Amino acid sequence: MSIFKKNSVLKLGIPTFEDVDFLAANIRESDRQDLEGLHAGKSLRDIILTDVEYSRLVYGLYRDGRIQGIFGIIPIAQGIGSPWVVGSAEVDEAPLAHARASRRLLDMLQRTFPVIETWICARNSKSVSWHKWCGFEFYKEKIRLGRDEYYHALRKV
Template sequence: MSRLTGKSKVTLGIPTLEDVERVAATIRPSDRRDMEGLHPGMSIRDIIMRDVEYSRVVYGLYMGGDIHAVFGVVPLAPGKGVPWLTAATAVDLNPLPFARISRRMLDMVQKCFPVLDTWVCAENRVSVNWHRWCGFEFAENRVLVGRDEYFRAVRRIEIINMEDR
């Protein structure tokens, strides 16, 4: 496993099937609600496993050796990907270490995917706040997807690099 910085309490690694199943079994309510709204009738485990299967990169986020989240990027087009993150309830109990490494984690995957393009549930304040914190720009209009309304959110590496100057 590796740390994104020497100070980070969070380490990245390749998740095992057991790790994915542990996150699915302890998924935070906000992630469960989003997944059930987008994929009615599918189990949480099956939804996550499908995301893992289609992703070009998949990481487990660990703290104290325990899996806390699974993160990946599904290729959409050359240089463009759809990021996803599914977290266990433990992340909500101690979100600061995960928030601190989030931008660096996205910067890392944007070496392969300069444009990250996703949909964020308008009712999921945790997800909306995380995407804003990470530098995603939101479309003004909401779109009905499944049972909920979503914002389109895009993070371009050029925007992030300008902010760092």
């Protein structure tokens, strides 16, 4: 059973190494800045593959057969996971479908991880807005991680 509506232009699948390579080469600028700020000196491909390696669940998001993003969740403790997502530049060209799918994707992840917590780069206004729209609750203080300051945020079932 799909988590998306029948008429959705987005489909879930299992990403391949080719999908990771494509995404690393065509990553949206806001994601590039976040990853480079946290992992100075590492290639985008290596950063994505490390997240894939440590994740319990990993999916690709496809539109017309083309990878749009890869997301997963890394276990932190029993029932708690840290979600991550990287999108292609195409996400910024048509963000509405991705925004609509986001809550359903998070609901799916929360079947395994009732609490999801993450760190959001304070410089990334798209990410901050998206997390708020998806129901994350933010702690007020910011913490420096790598090059930038980050908000700590939670989403609970």
